[in-house]
Amino acid sequence: GEDVEQSLFLSVREGDSSVINCTYTDSSSTYLYWYKQEPGAGLQLLTYIFSNMDMKQDQRLTVLLNKKDKHLSLRIADTQTGDSAIYFCAESTKTSYDKVIFGPGTSLSVIP
Amino acid sequence: NAGVTQTPKFQVLKTGQSMTLQCAQDMNHEYMSWYRQDPGMGLRLIHYSVGAGITDQGEVPNGYNVSRSTTEDFPLRLLSAAPSQTSVYFCASKGALNTEAFFGQGTRLTVV
Numbered sequence: 750g751e752d753v754e755q756s757l758f759l760s761v762r763e764g765d766s767s768v769i770n771c772t773y774t775d776s777s778s779t780y781l782y783w784y785k786q787e788p789g790a791g792l793q794l795l796t797y798i799f800s801n802m803d804m805k806q807d808q809r810l811t812v813l814l815n816k817k818d819k820h821l822s823l824r825i826a827d828t829q830t831g832d833s834a835i836y837f838c839a840e841s842t843k844t845s846y847d848k849v850i851f852g853p854g855t856s857l858s859v860i861p
Numbered sequence: 862n863a864g865v866t867q868t869p870k871f872q873v874l875k876t877g878q879s880m881t882l883q884c885a886q887d888m889n890h891e892y893m894s895w896y897r898q899d900p901g902m903g904l905r906l907i908h909y910s911v912g913a914g915i916t917d918q919g920e921v922p923n924g925y926n927v928s929r930s931t932t933e934d935f936p937l938r939l940l941s942a943a944p945s946q947t948s949v950y951f952c953a954s955k956g957a958l959n960t961e962a963f964f965g966q967g968t969r970l971t972v973v
Binding site for chain 2: 753755757780782790791792793794797837848849850851852853854
């Protein structure tokens, strides 16, 4: 079945890099996503990566995918207080393209 | 272009009451989904739809009904509310050719 795991909390100092990790079980995952949820708000897509890619960079965000270990990470460079939020890892597969399965979310706290 | 609109934003129900959470999207998306968000559990899929007239069960469908009579609307019905259904509910939509799921702002439901 499909399962996505993340650690629940991460705390970093402003200006440092944050690395949020995620593992998934479905080897047929096609898309892997990182969503951000600010307090009291819905989810916004930060970035995504196709399963045939190893890395994707988008400004301060770097996504690394290790397909062999089914491990996904999100690195935020120069973390700012505005980055404090819950970050969700999610996956979807070709066979269930319409379903997106989410991890439990990692709550990132940025200390000024 | 409003995106995904959920109503109401907040609701308190008594055990055994019924109600419908509304979700509407104006992006002509084929796929629509309902999730519930509980602390430490991420978003769990309740029901989803791949188009008008087609619905299917997600991970936690018990106690909820859905229908998709139009492309735009995907209401979620609680027939007899239970305290275990206290949660934050999110509706999402996605186009068949899109990778991004767009989320509503959420409905915070409390069942007493």
